[in-house]
Amino acid sequence: MAVLVTGGAGYIGSHMVLALLDAGHGEVVVIDDLSTGFAWALPPDVTLVRGDMGDQALVTETIRRHGIDAIAHFAAKIVVPDSVSDPLGYYLNNTVKSRALIEAAVREGVRHVIFSSTAAVYGEPAQVPVPEDLPTNPINPYGRSKLMTEWMLADAAKAHGLTYVALRYFNVAGADPRGRSGQSTPNATHLIKVATQAALGTRSHLEVFGTDYPTPDGSCLRDYIQVSDLADAHLVALNHLRGGGESLTLNCGYGRGYSVLEVIQVVKEVSGRDFEVRLSPRRPGDPSQIIAQADRIRERLGWRPKHDDLRGIVSQALAWEDALARRNQI
Ligand SMILES: NC(=O)c1ccc[n+]([C@@H]2O[C@H](COP(=O)([O-])OP(=O)(O)OC[C@H]3O[C@@H](n4cnc5c(N)ncnc54)[C@H](O)[C@@H]3O)[C@@H](O)[C@H]2O)c1
Ligand SMILES: O=c1ccn([C@@H]2O[C@H](COP(=O)(O)OP(=O)(O)O[C@H]3O[C@H](CO)[C@H](O)[C@H](O)[C@H]3O)[C@@H](O)[C@H]2O)c(=O)[nH]1
Structure with missing residues (x-):
């Protein structure tokens, strides 16, 4: 069993990689196109496949070669104002390519997916604090691009027998307490x-x-959540799914x-x-x-x-x- 981390060279994905290694989870494979991530953010014992998570041939080959049973899907474009000026770019990268990834995963019999969703699916919430079952109403293309992926994942899971956890992150901040990773994006807006x-x-x-x-x-x-705590949420989600647990959609905040x-x-x-x-x-x-x-x-x-x-x-x-x-x- 090995975990494929898409977007693992990015801010949150690199903390997930560290959490998997720290917890002794065995082989960790990253697919990242390094559009906003950095190869140096990864420890040397991690396999980095440089490429597009929407490239089905690459994803299929990676799943087969490494015996992937679970995918943690972080890869995305994430800047809300950019999604307003370039909605089609966001729908392509975050929605269309996620569809291709999910299809490759289904075809290859991957059992579990953990998906990086966002509080942006709630839009301007009618109720605060926001419960998971509040109707979603994203107010920007970024939030919509992620919500559509949640829907695709839920429908594909039902039809094809995989299980998933969609984690809706609130505002992610901080860095690895041991100083091994942090948010490195130039011109960041957070x-x-x-x-x-x-x-x-x-x-x-x-x-x-x-x-x-x-x-x-x-x-x-x-609601600011520390990035290693968030990575730990993915680990417990992975254990839940591998232990036969049902699909879930969960807020991640304090x-x-x-x-x-x-x-x-x-x-x-x-x-x-x-x-x-x-x-x-x-x-x-x-x-x-x-x-x-x-x-x-x-x-x-x-x-x-x-x-x-x-x-x-x-x-x-x-x-x-x-x-x-x-x-x-x-
Ligand atoms: N940072 C936050 O506050 C926040 C909040 C909610 C949700 N999220 C979600 O968390 C995930 C990770 O965000 P982050 O803050 O680490 O951003 P990030 O930009 O640091 O990481 C994204 C990574 O994905 C890679 N990537 C993007 N498109 C790709 C593609 N098509 N193929 C392969 N690799 C690709 C990038 O190179 C980068 O390494 C995203 O899905 C984002 O929507 C982030
Ligand atoms: O220079 C700045 C930057 C931000 N802000 C304000 O600080 C708050 C937080 O802004 P961030 O840009 O840090 O984060 P967002 O709340 O806009 O969005 C973040 O969290 C969302 C979920 O809540 C999404 O997932 C999104 O990807 C992620 O960037 C906002 O009120 C923003 O207007 C400023 O006043 N000045």
């Missing part, structure tokens, strides 16, 4: 990464997108929201550095608040987070950003 760069002086300032939301301080609320202004304050405190903060208009496509109802994953999979602490998350992100800056990789 708040905690941008704020740590401003603290370290590799960005001149930070913009707050919107201070007129109906929230306590007017800025958006998000169930608590922090505002943009609170996050900035924590970054300033933890780094001990002040930086310029500009109050700017709202960014298109941003829901005002999105916080997970987070108990189902604990109940169903026994997942227990170890890093539920915003100061710790920020401290890991700062350490990783500092390491990148020293290596001139920003």
Whole structure:
């Protein structure tokens, strides 16, 4: 039995690879086209197949050669504003190519899939915290591209007897506590990464997108989940599926929201550095608040987070950003 990790050279996928190796899961194979990922993010004992996860010949050959029984499917384009300007590119990469991947997996008899879904499938939720059974209503092409993949997976699983866990991540942040990986994407748009760069002086300032939301301080609320805790959620999902467990769709968050202004304050405190903060208009496509109802994953999979602490998350992100800056990789 071996696990295929698509997008394993990316931010979250590389933490999944580390988690699989740390837990002694045997062979780990990555397919990644390195469009936003990095070969150096992978430990040397991992097989990297450089290519497209939508290339059925490549995927089929990889499944056969390595005896893959489970796929953790991370590969995607992930920038919400880019999905608004290039919707067809997002539907191609995230939906059409996921369909090709799932078809190859079905044909080759792969038993299990763990899919990286997103809180973006909920759109501007009518209820916060957001339970999994709230009707989905994505408000941007990124969220729709991922929701369609959830649907394809559910239908294919029913028809062809594979089982899956769709994990709906809320806002992923932080880095490997041992400093082996972190978020390395240049020109990243994620708040905690941008704020740590401003603290370290590799960005001149930070913009707050919107201070007129109906929230306590007017800025958006998000539920930040630490990346190794998220990787652990995939491990327990894999064990669940390999143990014969049923297909599930689960939120991945801590169930608590922090505002943009609170996050900035924590970054300033933890780094001990002040930086310029500009109050700017709202960014298109941003829901005002999105916080997970987070108990189902604990109940169903026994997942227990170890890093539920915003100061710790920020401290890991700062350490990783500092390491990148020293290596001139920003
Ligand atoms: N970062 C977040 O806050 C967040 C939140 C919710 C969901 N997600 C989901 O998590 C997954 C991983 O996101 P990330 O933050 O690690 O992003 P990332 O850009 O760091 O990783 C994506 C990886 O997939 C690869 N890739 C993209 N398209 C590919 C293709 N067609 N074939 C092969 N490889 C391809 C990239 O090279 C990269 O290594 C995505 O599916 C994303 O939708 C992320
Ligand atoms: O420089 C910045 C960057 C972000 N923000 C604000 O900070 C909040 C968080 O923004 P991020 O860009 O860090 O994250 P998003 O909430 O937009 O989206 C993230 O989480 C979503 C799920 O909730 C999706 O999965 C998506 O892929 C992932 O990027 C938003 O209110 C945003 O407007 C700023 O004010 N300034």
